[in-house]
Amino acid sequence: RKYAKKEELYLSLMSLQYFANELAHGIRFALAPAKQGAEYIVEYFPDPKQNDRFLEYARLIFNQTEVISTLVDFMLSYAQVDLEDSIFSVSEVINGVLKGAHIIIFEKEEIKIDISIRDNIQLTGKRKFLEDVLSNLISNSRKALTNEKDKIISCESYVDGDKLTIIFSDNGHGVDYNIQDKMFEMFKTTTAEEGGAGLGLFIARSRMKALNGTIDLIPSVFAPKGASFRLIIPLKK
Numbered sequence: 001r002k003y004a005k006k007e008e009l010y011l012s013l014m015s016l017q018y019f020a021n022e023l024a025h026g027i028r029f030a031l032a033p034a035k036q037g038a039e040y041i042v043e044y045f046p047d048p049k050q051n052d053r054f055l056e057y058a059r060l061i062f063n064q065t066e067v068i069s070t071l072v073d074f075m076l077s078y079a080q081v082d083l084e085d086s087i088f089s090v091s092e093v094i095n096g097v098l099k100g101a102h103i104i105i106f107e108k109e110e111i112k113i114d115i116s117i118r119d120n121i122q123l124t125g126k127r128k129f130l131e132d133v134l135s136n137l138i139s140n141s142r143k144a145l146t147n148e149k150d151k152i153i154s155c156e157s158y159v160d161g162d163k164l165t166i167i168f169s170d171n172g173h174g175v176d177y178n179i180q181d182k183m184f185e186m187f188k189t190t191t192a193e194e195g196g197a198g199l200g201l202f203i204a205r206s207r208m209k210a211l212n213g214t215i216d217l218i219p220s221v222f223a224p225k226g227a228s229f230r231l232i233i234p235l236k237k
Helices: 002-044 048-079 090-103 101-109 127-142 176-183 200-208
Strands: 086-089 111-118 122-125 151-160 163-170 215-216 229-234
Touching: 002 048, 048 111, 086 090, 086 127, 090 111, 090 151, 090 163, 101 111, 111 176, 122 127, 127 163, 127 200, 127 229, 151 200, 200 215, 200 229
Parallel strands: 111 151
Antiparallel strands: 086 122, 151 163, 163 229, 215 229
């Protein structure tokens, strides 16, 4: 038990080092245009002829600080998670996120929720990581469903051999084919027109890695429209 605990600590530190490197590059990337805008304002303010440009750069700076804030919150969330794993019910997590935390939003936006849990099992791990994955997928789905009439988000969970599979889907406008290969990278957004910053799927992938699992895009259960993501978490008896 002592060895397993020490090994888990080492793996957590390695994971944290990897994410810290990616997040540092992400923050630097987000800071560059904000710095450029600030330098322009400092150099030319208060020239009345430049008011439109000042407003443009002010909005740019605001948007970039929002991106940086999201990245920092993601990094800080690691400090809020205990290294000790806990036992949690998959059913409780899925229902808690889709029918608990977001239920008011779903009712307001008239989104129907369809949950199917074939095998109600318990996992040992970091519950918050799975909650974060589902929350970020929900955020993307809400944007993708903005212009749809009959809005549906579905979540199916079942055990397949030695792994837990969760299929998360929506019947929105789907994923642009040109971005599918890089959609889990930082700033590669599938919902740019709806205000997406390109962090949700990056965070989802990061959390799944921390759970020793994977996430990928599969053919939509609502084909020819919509998007479906498959989450796989290995099981140990």
